[in-house]
Amino acid sequence: MLTGKHVAVIGGDARQLEVIRKLIELDAKISLIGFDQLDEGFVGASKVQLEDVDFTTVDVIVLPVSGTSNEGEVETIFSNEKIVLKAEHLKDTPNKCNVFSGISNQYLKKIVQESDRKLVELFERDDVAIYNSVPTMEGTLMMVIQNTDITIHRSNVVVLGFGRVGMSVARAFHALGADVKVAALESELLARIYEMGFEPIELSNLSNEVQETDVCINTIPARVLTANIISKMPTRALIVDLASKPGGTDFRYAEKRGIKALLAPGLPGIVAPKTAGKIIANVLSKLLLEEQNNIEEEQS
Amino acid sequence: MLTGKHVAVIGGDARQLEVIRKLIELDAKISLIGFDQLDEGFVGASKVQLEDVDFTTVDVIVLPVSGTSNEGEVETIFSNEKIVLKAEHLKDTPNKCNVFSGISNQYLKKIVQESDRKLVELFERDDVAIYNSVPTMEGTLMMVIQNTDITIHRSNVVVLGFGRVGMSVARAFHALGADVKVAALESELLARIYEMGFEPIELSNLSNEVQETDVCINTIPARVLTANIISKMPTRALIVDLASKPGGTDFRYAEKRGIKALLAPGLPGIVAPKTAGKIIANVLSKLLLEEQNNIEEEQS
Amino acid sequence: MLTGKHVAVIGGDARQLEVIRKLIELDAKISLIGFDQLDEGFVGASKVQLEDVDFTTVDVIVLPVSGTSNEGEVETIFSNEKIVLKAEHLKDTPNKCNVFSGISNQYLKKIVQESDRKLVELFERDDVAIYNSVPTMEGTLMMVIQNTDITIHRSNVVVLGFGRVGMSVARAFHALGADVKVAALESELLARIYEMGFEPIELSNLSNEVQETDVCINTIPARVLTANIISKMPTRALIVDLASKPGGTDFRYAEKRGIKALLAPGLPGIVAPKTAGKIIANVLSKLLLEEQNNIEEEQS
Amino acid sequence: MLTGKHVAVIGGDARQLEVIRKLIELDAKISLIGFDQLDEGFVGASKVQLEDVDFTTVDVIVLPVSGTSNEGEVETIFSNEKIVLKAEHLKDTPNKCNVFSGISNQYLKKIVQESDRKLVELFERDDVAIYNSVPTMEGTLMMVIQNTDITIHRSNVVVLGFGRVGMSVARAFHALGADVKVAALESELLARIYEMGFEPIELSNLSNEVQETDVCINTIPARVLTANIISKMPTRALIVDLASKPGGTDFRYAEKRGIKALLAPGLPGIVAPKTAGKIIANVLSKLLLEEQNNIEEEQS
Numbered sequence A, B, C, D: 001m002l003t004g005k006h007v008a009v010i011g012g013d014a015r016q017l018e019v020i021r022k023l024i025e026l027d028a029k030i031s032l033i034g035f036d037q038l039d040e041g042f043v044g045a046s047k048v049q050l051e052d053v054d055f056t057t058v059d060v061i062v063l064p065v066s067g068t069s070n071e072g073e074v075e076t077i078f079s080n081e082k083i084v085l086k087a088e089h090l091k092d093t094p095n096k097c098n099v100f101s102g103i104s105n106q107y108l109k110k111i112v113q114e115s116d117r118k119l120v121e122l123f124e125r126d127d128v129a130i131y132n133s134v135p136t137m138e139g140t141l142m143m144v145i146q147n148t149d150i151t152i153h154r155s156n157v158v159v160l161g162f163g164r165v166g167m168s169v170a171r172a173f174h175a176l177g178a179d180v181k182v183a184a185l186e187s188e189l190l191a192r193i194y195e196m197g198f199e200p201i202e203l204s205n206l207s208n209e210v211q212e213t214d215v216c217i218n219t220i221p222a223r224v225l226t227a228n229i230i231s232k233m234p235t236r237a238l239i240v241d242l243a244s245k246p247g248g249t250d251f252r253y254a255e256k257r258g259i260k261a262l263l264a265p266g267l268p269g270i271v272a273p274k275t276a277g278k279i280i281a282n283v284l285s286k287l288l289l290e291e292q293n294n295i296e297e298e299q300s
């Protein structure tokens, strides 16, 4: 339990509600900043203005997935007020206060460093990335069903990359009856691809393997779907690019060739905000509980 | 091959293009009625007006999935002209001329009977229903992903009915990691449900099994989702009703209880018109080829 | 509950112990005939000699899977005494007494008819056949792993027949990564084979589809693996014939061609006697409970 | 192609035949040492005695999976002669000559080092371990089917470890319908376990999760199945220990408790020697071809 812990939850979207729910379950004391328009009442959580928070009592700061903007602004869909997080706020906190966000940027890193606090970027964690690969995969399924005139079943699917997202995506399309090829570099990934029933492609050989592609799903954050590769695909092919912006596709060339190519960022928050929120809530609370246990052990 | 066979394709939507393509492949002589606005040219198929067709030379008539309206009108998305099929047309055809449609109605049955021809309702066939269960299943996945805020993975799914559609739907949700229960009447269906890794529910016991339902998919064309059953579901549940109109759900009660319930007819033509067209094309051509073989065998 | 019901369990093997266990659970009164060497004590079941049974009090007779021999002898592995069931025994029972066995023969049918009782052959039931298809499938896996020098994963498997056993077998080999073809006659079976991700073969076309076969599993109780078909297989192929004796394989020809062919009857009792026993116990008790409910309803 | 390359294959079992076959396919010049009793003739491979080999012409030395004994002896099932590999042999070879084995030991490492050659232990490679996880998994299935009286389907299976073998094993049991729990330490493994549809167990919490275990499969090469854990299992449980000798099980305690526990080393060579041989052949030849390409590129 987190009894006695004071957590400041600043901004966010539907996902943050799951975080709040979990923290309440664990009996934390919660201040909600940027939630004034939230209808739902949370017993045990009080809505406050940023300027009214006594940061000297705050043990944990929880930012939204996006962290802050480069000007320090914290996004929230539950308030119209502008919320800017500053180094001063952090400096006021007790030494052990940690800051949690999904991703971060220069600004956030700077203010955390300046105030000598610790920043935990949850989306950098392998476990979070794997849990998130599930809603990402389902969003991909949805997009493919919507944007093709054929079934996934018995279609020719090529997945690029076999990391945390690629494995989940390949497994799902295969489970629905597609013929799945997966392109990767390392020999042990190619071995696992083979073991899982997909056809392994050496990435260097990709251009010879896309002639019959109905759907190509990219998870590699590098320019892998070059004009050369795209020129080998049939025009009926659909490209769904999951890699973080700007994706790995030569979108200009795809359009020229008449191939539909879609960049699809942020799927978990779009197709399954509740599950995406629970993922964050679970990992965050696990980390907080572990930290607490460590402190208790040290003290005893 | 269907060399020498004269097929009149009357009306339809994108699915019919696959039928035409297949018939051309098989070297049939094709008259297209109601396709004047079709851009795509088909070598070997000529666009004609209904009144210009010489039905005495027509060996096969292919209607759209919907057959005719109760006034004899044949739907087409490739023409603005009104096309009405009459008994006279059929009477002109050679004795052996068969009429193919997806489904039929009183009008169509009557004119076929009057003219002493044979009507083949393709959608009544088990094989067609099973092939169509695949795009139906994918459309269902899409709707569920769109209309819930959680992932299918690890959700509680209840499928009602384990016929041609129910089996495909249950398999897909299970393959994506859902906990799947399936409700059916017969003991052999319950046994297969168990073998396939789903939890069998006796339909009579349904009301005790829906307390934790996230998604309920109905394939039984009878009022099974009564107010009583729906009242036992959590309000977060989503109902997707696939059964032919009016579905098996008490939609009025679902709305009252605040449960989202969607009637989702005609999914194959919506989410995968090309695959849906190929299904028709394959079965139709197989039937035509078999008939031809039979005639040749009789003659030899 | 079966309180007050008197069940005579006559003979059997390990499977019958599960039946006894279940009946005790349901509070039946049980007489065990042919179990004198059984170490395990069952509270609520008494071991008796056939001649000491008062059949006028017996409500249900449970025979082993095999029923009786053609001389009326009932097999048991728990006794050395010879047990012969006769029409006289049955005639003594109350009118409503039913006889349960797995399969039956002329003798058993005759004595049941003579005494005007009802015989239930559990193995004729679709649900029992489907439940049993699971241990049958696992036994088949075991035999294939033992009798080949390659993995099932990525091997070429042909399954003949897509009934209760064929579907379970095809699903399992596919799940383990084999390329699975399934041969059947009916168009709706071919459609389901396709939907499930296997390659459908029309049985009439089998001879053209076995050139690359590593493993062929027959479930069709008819001579389908003829010399002609076997001659098209590579000599490395393994045939496992599950169909009831004498199987569907030309074993003489297979041997001549140097192809290993195994007839594998009775797998459930061999590889999973406990599960096989539970299958019988569950269905038997469900039938007894239903019967009881019906009687109670009639009486009320 | 390996045209012109001279490969000395020294000793081995059935797996080595696949290696020889592959090398011949690639047009290598092959000397077979320790194969005098091999019936099968390989065109392009000549059987020689160790003392007759001109090692100054040997480009590659291929040892069996086991490498050598600690006295330098090389196992072979195709000869009765004793073959001892010595540093002298290696010293005679050209500088670039590499030595391939499955595993190695002090002796082999020493003579390779003394002669300044390179040793490649194929079984240390991730890709080889993953490919081998497939026959290992199938051998495990076979053992479990043989050694239990229930079906894998719907049984409670606990897999310890989620590395190269653990993942393949868990996937297979799940695919056959078992309820699979997997125990691991790292949070990202636990996340993948969850994504794949298994129930994740923190290894530290194992003792609370084995009460209902029917089958426990260990892949962790450390003493994880302690008396404490085993004491929590039901006596019906079966333990299959795949970890390299001495396994991770307290076998003495398991026996005392009446729990069957089997140490099962070397499954790939036992249940699928041909596939196991092809795995070695494929990786070996890929490495030789890559090396050759590198040399050619350097030279050009």
Ligand SMILES: NC(=O)c1ccc[n+]([C@@H]2O[C@H](COP(=O)([O-])OP(=O)(O)OC[C@H]3O[C@@H](n4cnc5c(N)ncnc54)[C@H](OP(=O)(O)O)[C@@H]3O)[C@@H](O)[C@H]2O)c1
Residues within 6 Å of the ligand: A129, A132, A133, A136, A160, A161, A162, A163, A164, A165, A166, A184, A185, A186, A203, A219, A220, A221, A222, A241, A242, A243, A244, A264, A265, A266, A267, A268
């Ligand atoms: N659209 C969405 O909603 C969504 C959701 C989640 C994640 N994402 C994005 O999807 C991408 C993949 O995420 P992930 O978690 O799967 O990452 P990951 O685990 O790091 O996997 C990336 C894969 O790409 C390969 N790769 C990386 N750089 C490469 C290069 N230059 N050349 C060839 N291969 C390369 C990696 O191979 P190695 O292992 O050999 O490096 C790995 O197979 C990221 O950009 C992530 O931001 C998008």
Ligand SMILES: NC(=O)c1ccc[n+]([C@@H]2O[C@H](COP(=O)([O-])OP(=O)(O)OC[C@H]3O[C@@H](n4cnc5c(N)ncnc54)[C@H](OP(=O)(O)O)[C@@H]3O)[C@@H](O)[C@H]2O)c1
Residues within 6 Å of the ligand: B129, B132, B133, B136, B160, B161, B162, B163, B164, B165, B166, B184, B185, B186, B203, B219, B220, B221, B222, B241, B242, B243, B244, B264, B265, B266, B267, B268
């Ligand atoms: N939405 C779409 O896009 C779409 C696409 C295809 C089909 N459909 C519709 O979906 C429905 C199912 O199609 P299908 O091909 O799966 O049909 P099906 O094979 O006949 O299956 C229907 C299932 O419902 C059961 N059932 C029928 N009447 C029942 C009753 N009164 N009480 C209890 N159970 C009953 C059947 O059990 P028994 O076998 O015991 O009768 C069977 O399990 C139909 O209405 C069809 O028109 C919709």
Ligand SMILES: NC(=O)c1ccc[n+]([C@@H]2O[C@H](COP(=O)([O-])OP(=O)(O)OC[C@H]3O[C@@H](n4cnc5c(N)ncnc54)[C@H](OP(=O)(O)O)[C@@H]3O)[C@@H](O)[C@H]2O)c1
Residues within 6 Å of the ligand: C129, C132, C133, C136, C160, C161, C162, C163, C164, C165, C166, C184, C185, C186, C203, C219, C220, C221, C222, C241, C242, C243, C244, C264, C265, C266, C267, C268
């Ligand atoms: N070895 C064992 O341990 C074991 C265990 C269980 C069962 N069995 C045996 O396995 C066999 C199959 O059992 P099952 O329960 O799967 O039976 P089933 O459900 O009747 O299936 C038999 C299959 O064979 C087809 N078939 C039957 N006769 C045919 C013929 N003359 N030509 C072409 N196809 C034909 C059926 O097609 P249609 O549906 O079109 O007729 C069906 O696909 C039986 O002989 C049974 O006794 C053995």
Ligand SMILES: NC(=O)c1ccc[n+]([C@@H]2O[C@H](COP(=O)([O-])OP(=O)(O)OC[C@H]3O[C@@H](n4cnc5c(N)ncnc54)[C@H](OP(=O)(O)O)[C@@H]3O)[C@@H](O)[C@H]2O)c1
Residues within 6 Å of the ligand: D129, D132, D133, D136, D160, D161, D162, D163, D164, D165, D166, D184, D185, D186, D203, D219, D220, D221, D222, D241, D242, D243, D244, D264, D265, D266, D267, D268
């Ligand atoms: N019986 C056979 O026929 C056969 C065939 C192949 C392999 N094997 C043997 O099977 C074993 C597993 O092989 P593998 O290729 O799967 O190895 P692996 O990929 O290294 O996997 C081992 C697993 O055990 C975990 N682990 C290792 N040491 C641990 C410890 N002290 N405490 C807790 N967890 C620990 C690892 O977790 P981390 O990743 O966190 O370290 C990993 O999950 C090896 O002993 C191998 O020799 C046997």
